Amino acid sequence: KRHLLSAGDLGKDDALLILDTAEELAQVADRSIKKLPTLRGRTVVNLFFEDSTRTRISFEAAAKRLSADVINFSAKGSSVSKGESLKDTALTLEAMGADGVVVRHNASGAPHRLANWVHGSVVNAGDGTHEHPTQALLDAFSMRRRLGNLEGRRVSIVGDILHSRVARSNVLLLHTLGAEVTVVAPPTLMPVAVDAWPCEVSYDLDAVIPKSDVVMMLRVQRERMNAAYFPTVREYSRRYGLNGDRMGRMPEDSIVMHPGPMNRGIEIAAEVADSQRSTIVEQVANGVTVRMAVLYLLLGGSESALGGAVPVPA
Ligand code: CP
Secondary structure, eight states: OOOBOOGGGOOHHHHHHHHHHHHHHHHHHHTTOOOOOTTTTOEEEEEESSOOSHHHHHHHHHHHHTTOEEEEEESTTSGGGGTOOHHHHHHHHHHTTOSEEEEEESSTTHHHHHHHHOSSEEEEEEETTTBOHHHHHHHHHHHHHHHSOOTTOEEEEESOOTTOHHHHHHHHHHHHTTOEEEEEOOGGGSOGGGGGSSSEEESOHHHHGGGOSEEEEOOOOGGGOOTTTOOOHHHHHHHHOBOHHHHTTSOTTOEEEOOSOOOBTTTBOHHHHTSTTBOHHHHHHHHHHHHHHHHHHHHSOHHHHTTOOOOOOO
């Protein structure tokens, strides 16, 4: 495959290849090998039209650890403010020699459009309310590291499902990997088309908590909604927030996840975010490793695309 646009495009073998490659790369890092020569001479452009902390920095770190040259583009301060289009911006960056373009955009579908315009590989780093496939991959990697095989594991994704690209990508990928997913939200924050998603649907967090191996909390995206969706913070937290009391009713060895950025005190209490069950900091570290695997498999040449072992310096 040349691009990574949707978690739904990944078959089980593709997904496992990425996760297994990330595991190999993590073991390389554990041997204090900080940098691999694999992508020397390749250029990765990070094209960010929307704000990001984790995704932008981790793609940059991932590309640099594979010895690629990195060009960071942020729409703020660029000629986008003068009306330059996504297509012209992308073609300008391609003229500078991009082999891979990592794109975040507030318009759902922007990475798919871009893939028709540029010759390099396009990686979707989050498009509008649509998808965030590398987040789903790093989440699956983090779950596997804590829980082992995901086959039959029960994962509850809780909160603002309506506006969440993380939820959609996770549902698609986790279903492919054999997990049993339930999405949980107030009716106003559940997508109308959720019945077509390969998951269960619930409106009752307290009912799903004792049956969850993973509880993944989502940020309430208040910038994308008005009062009709979200009456009050207090009411939302009472019904759908993960507090210490609810966490106490989760099964032994179950984990709490959050893709970040978090609204502490709204969807997740600080004592939960900072608890032993929380994988939030691990998710960020794993994000670098998983993005290394994605860049390596897309840009690393034919052997790697066929699943060859990661070449490691002696
Ligand atoms: N989880 C995530 O995508 O975070 P950023 O918006 O900071 O990249």
